[in-house]
Amino acid sequence: MPVVVVSDSSSRLGVDDEKRWNIREVPLHVLVDGDDLRDGVDEIPYDIHDRPKVTTAGAAPADLEETYRQALADSAGDGVVAVHLSAALSSTYSAAVIAAREFGSAVRVVNSRSAAMGVGFVAREAARCAAAGGDVDAVEAAARAARGRSHVFLVVHRLDNLRRSGRIGTASSWLGTALSLKPLLRLDVDGRLVLDQRIRTISKAHAALVDRVADVVGEAPADVVVHHVDNHDAADELGAALTQRLPQLTSLTVADMGPVLSVHVGSGAVGVAVQVAAS
Structure with missing residues (x-):
């Protein structure tokens, strides 16, 4: 089975891209009025950017671990490459590194050093390599190479x-x-x-x-x-x-x-x- 690529909701990948390239997505969080809303899962007010005292949080460690576990199973053990929002902008990358330790070298985590579709582009390049039959080393290398472009x-x-x-x-x-x-x-x-x-x-x-x-x-x-x-x-x-x-x-x-x-x-x-x- 092909290596599976995982990203997060910051990537702004559309549903069509996710389906075409079999990319899994872990939600980031918006915290407003005492509610923890998951980006891409829960309904978030359209004017959220104008509301006072709104904060955000990275992907939850439990969500990352569960997504990696399922993706690894779906790859029949061939591996997972996770491409996440820049470590300089979010705690998601550091949480991902911790979550990936559970799986050893079978799950590789790549800091996209980007945001929005900059993350999506890197994840998509990795998924293209996976679809072409690349092993986990090749897919990780494709993601890292894409960062520079x-x-x-x-x-x-x-x-x-x-x-x-x-x-x-x-x-x-x-x-x-x-x-x-x-x-x-x-x-x-x-x-x-x-x-x-x-x-x-x-x-x-x-x-x-x-x-x-x-x-x-x-x-x-x-x-x-x-x-x-x-x-x-x-x-x-x-x-x-x-x-x-x-x-x-x-x-x-x-x-x-x-x-x-x-x-x-x-x-x-x-x-x-x-x-x-x-x-």
Whole structure:
């Protein structure tokens, strides 16, 4: 049986992708008004990103262990490769490493060093290798190789969500004096959210985002997902700009950012996840 790939709900993989590539998903959690809501399982308020005192939590260790156990059984012992949200952004990766110890070398855990569909792209590359007959070593290697070709950029309308959540990383030094900025952020090679450019207006920030995506893609084929938080019009405009700028794109889709990430980046945010084809 093929190696089975597991990810988490931060990946924003659609149901079709999960079915096609046999990718299992473990839910992240949103904690609101005393309720623990599972992303992708429970109904989560559409305006969750605007609600005060909402927090998030990584995948539960028990859920991770149970998902790995079932995936390993379904692979008939061939193995599991788990691709999770950046360790710099969530406790999910560390919990996954602990859960995987139960299974020895049969379950491999990969830090995607990414978020949103950046995680999904890495998981999908691993699943492609599994579907082609790769063993657990090859599938793990495919996931790790895909990380270097995955890029995520983000423009937020406001910084208070990021400041509350503590996810801003090395850009924290300018938060106190730069609240008027509409910064272009990115995930760095270690999966940390950092400042890419200081920009004063949303329109210029969006234009800079298109430029940065063009920089990392170059002339290579690439898959792109434009994410947004309650800002579909801006996401559509970005998608159109990227399609015009990069006619060689293999695919471009627009998708919401999901409730967990939305809580941290706030209303109006847009982001782009890119997977550059292997050379």
